[in-house]
Amino acid sequence: MYSYAGKILRINLDKKKITTEPTSKYSEKFLGGRGINQWLLFKETNQSTSPLDPECPIIFGTGVLLGTLTIGACRYNVDSLNYLTGGVGSSNSGGHFGPELKFAGYDHLLIKGKNPDPCYLWIDGENVEIRDAEGYWGKTTWDADSMIRKELGDEDIQLATIGPAGENLVRGACIINNGARAAGRCGLGGVMGSKNLKSIAVRGDDSIEVADTNEFLKLSEEILKKIEKDLRMDSFKTYGTMKVAQHDNDNWSGCPVRNFQDGYWDKSDRIRCEDLVENYSVKNIGCFACPVSCSHWLKISNGDFEGTTGEGFQTNTINNFGYKLNIDNWPAIIKAHVLCSQYGLDVDNTAGSIAWAAECYQRGILDKKDLDGLDLEWDNQDAILELIRKIAMREGIGDLLAEGSKRASEKIGGESQKYAIHMKKQELYETLRYRKGWALGVAVSPRGGGHLRGAPAFEGNVSPEDAEKFYGVKTASDRNAYEGKAKIVTWMENFKAILDSVGICALLSWWKSPHLVGPEDVTRLLEAATGKSWNVRNLLKTGERIHNVEKAINSRAGFTRLDDIPPERFFEEPIKSGPGKGDILERDKFEQMLNEYYQIRGWNIQTSLPTSNKLKELDLEKVAEELEKHGKLG
Ligand code: SF4
Structure with missing residues (x-):
C-alpha cells in the first residue's frame, strides 16, 4: 500500500491485548488521518457511550501523506468523544509525533479500556509495550517527556503526553507533543487521563514509499515554489499567525476583548509581534517537513518571569491572554502559554473559563471569597496565572472552572449564564460579529x-x-x-x-489563501503517492x-x-x-x-x-x- 504504513495498531488496556488490522479495510472510503479515525469512532461507540467510559476509544491517526516529505504534511489527528460537548471530539496537531508513529509502522493507533494504574505506551516498531508510569504521574508534560526519554535511553523518541490537567480530568485538558504542539480542544487530555494513560512514546525506522517518485518530487517542488511565491509568506515565516490578532483588531475590531464585551482593544500597541520576535525569540522552529518554520523558541531573560522558555504560540494565545483577558505585556503572555503547555491545558478553553469568571467578578456576580481570595480584575495577571494552576489541579475555584464556562455558569446560575461564551459547551475565542x-x-x-x-x-x-x-x-x-x-x-x-x-497543515492551504495548496494539488499528490486514481x-x-x-x-x-x-x-x-x-x-x-x-x-x-x-x-x-x-x- 503506497504512502501508507499499512497497519492500524489496537491496544486494549483492560485486557492487555495488542493487535493490528490492515488500514486498507477503511482507506478507500475514508482516506486516512481524521477520516478513518472518525469512522472507527462512529463504529465503536453508541448512543450511550460517554467520553470517560473505558470502552470509549481514543484514536490517533496519521495523514496519508505523512512521512512522504510532502511540504507541510506533518499533522496527526486525535479523535474520541468530546469531554466538553458530549458529541464528536477531534483535534489536530503538528510537530514530529505523527510522522514518527508512521515510521514505527502504524497509520492509526486505537486505544480502549483503562489501565488499573498509571501507564504509558512504548511503541518501538513491532515491539509494543504497556509500561508503568507511576513515577511520571503528577509530572508536567515537559518533565514526563524527559524522564521517559531517559528511561528508554533515546533522545529521539517522540511523545504525546498529558499533564496534571489530563490526570485530574479537567474538561479543557489537551495532549502535548514536542513541548507545545497541542491536540487541543475537546478535552481529549481528560479522555487519555481517564484511561490512566500518561503518554505514548514512539520510535520508528521505516520509510514510506510512494508509487511514482519522479512525479511526486516534481509536484513537491512545484508546491514549494508556490508557497515561496505567496506574498504573505515572508511575514508568515517571521510571525506565524501571530499577526492575525493584531490585524483583525486594528482593521476590523475582530478580537474577543474582555470576554467579547468589545471587539477592539486600545492596548494592542503594547503587544506588537515585532517586539516579541525582537526581544524574546531565540530561534525559529517548525514541524516535520515544513520549510516555513512559523513558530519560535522564546526565552524571557529578565524581570519577573526571567528564565521562562518555551515554544512560541499562534494567534489564539494572543487573543486569549491578551485581548480576551487584558494582559498587556509579552512576558506574562509567554508565561501563561508555557504554563498551559506544561500542565497540558488547552489555551482556548482555559482562557474562556477565566474570562467568564473575570466578567462575573466585574459585574459583582462572583466576589473575592468565591475566587479563593483572588482579585480577578481584568489586568491582574498574577491572579490569571494562579487560576491556570488551580484549574489544572482542580483546586478551590479551579475545580469549578475546570468544568468550562457553560457548566460553571449553570452551577452559579442567574445572570452568570449570559457571560459563558461557548458553542456546544466548548469555549470560543473566535468573535462572531465581524465576519x-x-x-x-x-x-x-x-x-x-x-x-x-x-x-x-x-x-x-x-x-x-x-x-x-x-x-x-x-x-x-x-x-x-x-x-x-x-x-x-x-x-x-x-x-x-x-x-x-x-x-497537510491548513496554514499552507486554500483555507488561508488561494495561492497555496489547493484541491488540485492534493489530488495530484495523492495520485503520485498512492498510485490510485483521484x-x-x-x-x-x-x-x-x-x-x-x-x-x-x-x-x-x-x-x-x-x-x-x-x-x-x-x-x-x-x-x-x-x-x-x-x-x-x-x-x-x-x-x-x-x-x-x-x-x-x-x-x-x-x-x-x-x-x-x-x-x-x-x-x-x-x-x-x-x-x-x-x-x-x-
Ligand atoms: S506552517 Fe507552521 S504549523 Fe504549519 S506545518 Fe509549517 S511550521 Fe507547522
Missing part, C-alpha cells in the same frame, strides 16, 4: 467552539476576482456579506476534512463523507439546529469601538444563512439532522440505519 462566513463556520462546527472546520480564514482577505475564480463565490471578499457564505463554509468543511486526512470531485466527496460521519456522531448524541445558534451576545451587543464599531450578527440573516447551509448539505432544515438520502448518496448506509434506529434521521 459572517467565519461566524457560520464556527457555529456549525460539529466539535463545538473553534474555527478549524468550515470557518474560512481567507474571508475578507481575498480579492473579489480571486474569490470568484477560486472559491466560486465573489462575496468571500466581503467580510460583512451574508450571501454565498453557506456555500463557502460547506466547501471549506469538505476540503478541511481532506487536509486533516492527508495530514480527481477533485471524488476527493471533495470523500471530504463530505467524513464530515457527515462527524455530524452523525453529534446527531446520534442529540444535537440539533439549536446547538448551531451562537451566544446571544453576538446578536444583542454591537462592537463598541474601533474600525468595526457597530458590527453585529443579525439574527434573521444568520438564520437564513443556516437554512441555506443545511439545504446545501442535504440535511433537514428544521432539525439539522442528516437525511437518509444524503447518507446513502455518500455510501453511508450503516450510518443512516444507526440514526434511524435512534429516531435521529432528518
Whole structure:
C-alpha cells in the first residue's frame, strides 16, 4: 500500500491485548488521518457511550501523506468523544509525533479500556509495550517527556503526553507533543487521563514509499515554489499567525476583548509581534517537513518571569491572554502559554473559563471569597496565572472552572449564564460579529467552539476576482456579506476534512489563501503517492463523507439546529469601538444563512439532522440505519 504504513495498531488496556488490522479495510472510503479515525469512532461507540467510559476509544491517526516529505504534511489527528460537548471530539496537531508513529509502522493507533494504574505506551516498531508510569504521574508534560526519554535511553523518541490537567480530568485538558504542539480542544487530555494513560512514546525506522517518485518530487517542488511565491509568506515565516490578532483588531475590531464585551482593544500597541520576535525569540522552529518554520523558541531573560522558555504560540494565545483577558505585556503572555503547555491545558478553553469568571467578578456576580481570595480584575495577571494552576489541579475555584464556562455558569446560575461564551459547551475565542462566513463556520462546527472546520480564514482577505475564480463565490471578499457564505463554509468543511486526512497543515492551504495548496494539488499528490486514481470531485466527496460521519456522531448524541445558534451576545451587543464599531450578527440573516447551509448539505432544515438520502448518496448506509434506529434521521 503506497504512502501508507499499512497497519492500524489496537491496544486494549483492560485486557492487555495488542493487535493490528490492515488500514486498507477503511482507506478507500475514508482516506486516512481524521477520516478513518472518525469512522472507527462512529463504529465503536453508541448512543450511550460517554467520553470517560473505558470502552470509549481514543484514536490517533496519521495523514496519508505523512512521512512522504510532502511540504507541510506533518499533522496527526486525535479523535474520541468530546469531554466538553458530549458529541464528536477531534483535534489536530503538528510537530514530529505523527510522522514518527508512521515510521514505527502504524497509520492509526486505537486505544480502549483503562489501565488499573498509571501507564504509558512504548511503541518501538513491532515491539509494543504497556509500561508503568507511576513515577511520571503528577509530572508536567515537559518533565514526563524527559524522564521517559531517559528511561528508554533515546533522545529521539517522540511523545504525546498529558499533564496534571489530563490526570485530574479537567474538561479543557489537551495532549502535548514536542513541548507545545497541542491536540487541543475537546478535552481529549481528560479522555487519555481517564484511561490512566500518561503518554505514548514512539520510535520508528521505516520509510514510506510512494508509487511514482519522479512525479511526486516534481509536484513537491512545484508546491514549494508556490508557497515561496505567496506574498504573505515572508511575514508568515517571521510571525506565524501571530499577526492575525493584531490585524483583525486594528482593521476590523475582530478580537474577543474582555470576554467579547468589545471587539477592539486600545492596548494592542503594547503587544506588537515585532517586539516579541525582537526581544524574546531565540530561534525559529517548525514541524516535520515544513520549510516555513512559523513558530519560535522564546526565552524571557529578565524581570519577573526571567528564565521562562518555551515554544512560541499562534494567534489564539494572543487573543486569549491578551485581548480576551487584558494582559498587556509579552512576558506574562509567554508565561501563561508555557504554563498551559506544561500542565497540558488547552489555551482556548482555559482562557474562556477565566474570562467568564473575570466578567462575573466585574459585574459583582462572583466576589473575592468565591475566587479563593483572588482579585480577578481584568489586568491582574498574577491572579490569571494562579487560576491556570488551580484549574489544572482542580483546586478551590479551579475545580469549578475546570468544568468550562457553560457548566460553571449553570452551577452559579442567574445572570452568570449570559457571560459563558461557548458553542456546544466548548469555549470560543473566535468573535462572531465581524465576519459572517467565519461566524457560520464556527457555529456549525460539529466539535463545538473553534474555527478549524468550515470557518474560512481567507474571508475578507481575498480579492473579489480571486474569490470568484477560486472559491466560486465573489462575496468571500466581503467580510460583512451574508450571501454565498453557506456555500463557502460547506466547501471549506469538505476540503478541511481532506487536509486533516492527508495530514497537510491548513496554514499552507486554500483555507488561508488561494495561492497555496489547493484541491488540485492534493489530488495530484495523492495520485503520485498512492498510485490510485483521484480527481477533485471524488476527493471533495470523500471530504463530505467524513464530515457527515462527524455530524452523525453529534446527531446520534442529540444535537440539533439549536446547538448551531451562537451566544446571544453576538446578536444583542454591537462592537463598541474601533474600525468595526457597530458590527453585529443579525439574527434573521444568520438564520437564513443556516437554512441555506443545511439545504446545501442535504440535511433537514428544521432539525439539522442528516437525511437518509444524503447518507446513502455518500455510501453511508450503516450510518443512516444507526440514526434511524435512534429516531435521529432528518
Ligand atoms: S506552517 Fe507552521 S504549523 Fe504549519 S506545518 Fe509549517 S511550521 Fe507547522
